[in-house]
Amino acid sequence: MKQEEIFKILSDKTRLRIYKILLETKIEAAVCEVMTAVQCTQYNISKHLRLLHFAGLLQERKNGRWVFYSVADSKNKFIIQLNKAIKSLKNEIYKQDLKRFKLRIKMRKNNKIQFCVDNKLFRKVS
Amino acid sequence: MKQEEIFKILSDKTRLRIYKILLETKIEAAVCEVMTAVQCTQYNISKHLRLLHFAGLLQERKNGRWVFYSVADSKNKFIIQLNKAIKSLKNEIYKQDLKRFKLRIKMRKNNKIQFCVDNKLFRKVS
DNA sequence: TTAATATATGCTTATCTGCGCATATATTAT
DNA sequence: ATAATATATGCGCAGATAAGCATATATTAA
Numbered sequence: 001m002k003q004e005e006i007f008k009i010l011s012d013k014t015r016l017r018i019y020k021i022l023l024e025t026k027i028e029a030a031v032c033e034v035m036t037a038v039q040c041t042q043y044n045i046s047k048h049l050r051l052l053h054f055a056g057l058l059q060e061r062k063n064g065r066w067v068f069y070s071v072a073d074s075k076n077k078f079i080i081q082l083n084k085a086i087k088s089l090k091n092e093i094y095k096q097d098l099k100r101f102k103l104r105i106k107m108r109k110n111n112k113i114q115f116c117v118d119n120k121l122f123r124k125v126s
Numbered sequence: 127m128k129q130e131e132i133f134k135i136l137s138d139k140t141r142l143r144i145y146k147i148l149l150e151t152k153i154e155a156a157v158c159e160v161m162t163a164v165q166c167t168q169y170n171i172s173k174h175l176r177l178l179h180f181a182g183l184l185q186e187r188k189n190g191r192w193v194f195y196s197v198a199d200s201k202n203k204f205i206i207q208l209n210k211a212i213k214s215l216k217n218e219i220y221k222q223d224l225k226r227f228k229l230r231i232k233m234r235k236n237n238k239i240q241f242c243v244d245n246k247l248f249r250k251v252s
Numbered sequence: 253t254t255a256a257t258a259t260a261t262g263c264t265t266a267t268c269t270g271c272g273c274a275t276a277t278a279t280t281a282t
Numbered sequence: 283a284t285a286a287t288a289t290a291t292g293c294g295c296a297g298a299t300a301a302g303c304a305t306a307t308a309t310t311a312a
Contacts, residue, residue, distance in 0.1 A: 003215055004142055011137035012270075016130055031289060044271065046290055065279040065288045081211035088203040089129055138300075157259060170301065172260055191258045191309040 001055050003078050009055040010086075014040055015048045019057060019071075020086055020094055021101050028061065028068040029101070033108065037101035127181050129204050135181040136212075140166055141174045145183060145197075146212055146220055147227050154187065154194040155227070159234065163227035 001009075010016050017038050022029060029037075035045045049069050052058040057079070059072040074080060127135075136142050143164050148155060155163075161171045175195050178184040183205075185198040200206060 002217075004139070004217065007133055007137040007142065011133040013130070014270085016133065032287090041272075042289075043273080043291080046288095047270085050290080067289065077214040078211050081207055081214060085204050085207035085211060088207060091128075091130065140300085158257090167302075168259075169261080169303080172258095173300085176260080193259065 003076070006055055006057070006079070006082065009051060009057065010082075012048070014038060014044065015052060016086070017093065017097055018045070018048055019052055020089065021097050022058065022069065022071050023083060023086055024094075024098065025101065025105075026071065027101075027105055028070040029105065030066045030068055030108075033101070033104050034069070036104040037097045039100070129202070132181055132183070132205070132208065135177060135183065136208075138174070140164060140170065141178060142212070143219065143223055144171070144174055145178055146215065147223055148184065148195065148197050149209055149212055150220075150224065151227065151231075152197060153227075153231055154196040155231065156192045156194055159227070159230050160195070162230040163223045165226070 010019065018034055021034070021037055031042065031046050031049060034049065035042055038045065049058065049060075053060050053069065056074075057072060058069045061068045061070075071083075074083075136145065144160055147160070147163055157168065157172050157175060160175065161168055164171065175184065175186075179186050179195065182200075183198060184195045187194045187196075197209075200209075
């Protein structure tokens with residue numbers, strides 16, 4: 001993908017939200033975890049993540065039924081500057097996204113997440 | 127316009143070419159001069175310039191029948207970083223655009239341009 | 253005044269694209 | 283094996299938008 005086409009990829013609100021979360025946290029996240037953060041349907045999140053990956057902005061790693069996405073390392077000057085610009089963006093929505101995201105990740109790391117339905121988290125009891 | 131919507135404005139190829147020319151040269155240019163550089167029809171260039179202006183990326187100044195557009199000063203961190211990113215973009219098309227643009231501007235400054243038809247320049251003879 | 257030039261703007265069309273939905277595939281738990 | 287979960291993808295629709303075209307307005311030149 002040509003560098004200048006990156007603007008097209010980032011011009012979608014949902015994709016920008018997704019990318020900003022991953023950029024700010026530097027966390028590897030699964031599709032369902034991004035779902036929780038951005039509160040969007042699975043098929044959309046999946047598509048957006050794949051587009052971001054196709055554009056070279058994200059890298060992916062499969063692990064069982066989970067697919068983890070994270071910001072790709074880049075030595076490209078354009079991408080580096082762009083990332084700085086995106087980091088400097090402020091918006092209440094991003095704050096909310098980040099809050100939900102961090103909570104979700106925390107639960108994963110504590111092995112408390114069992115499944116996710118309709119953007120609600122359920123914890124294993126027995 | 128919200129900051130993040132700037133990506134939408136810059137996601138169009140023609141608009142990015144226009145903005146890059148003005149960003150690299152820091153020159154005030156009229157619509158017809160941008161036409162020469164980008165080799166696009168007048169109504170399209172006019173629309174794109176107005177969109178870039180509306181987005182706050184360009185400022186405009188009217189002088190007789192000419193309207194000059196130039197990159198707007200910005201103290202916004204996001205815009206400043208974004209401009210750096212755009213400056214670092216390399217592409218053969220941008221080189222060609224810049225070449226045509228500089229030639230056109232040079233002729234204006236030497237008062238050699240009289241009119242512009244079909245992207246071709248005509249010089250006053252008598 | 254008349255003609256030419258510079259710019260802006262409706263209107264239409266074709267294309268793009270994001271979303272919703274259904275569904276397929278793969279992996280894990282019971 | 284069966285059920286549940288995670289992810290991916292094809293299809294259709296609706297909304298957005300870039301480009302082409304015609305035309306309107308304003309300014310300058312002859």
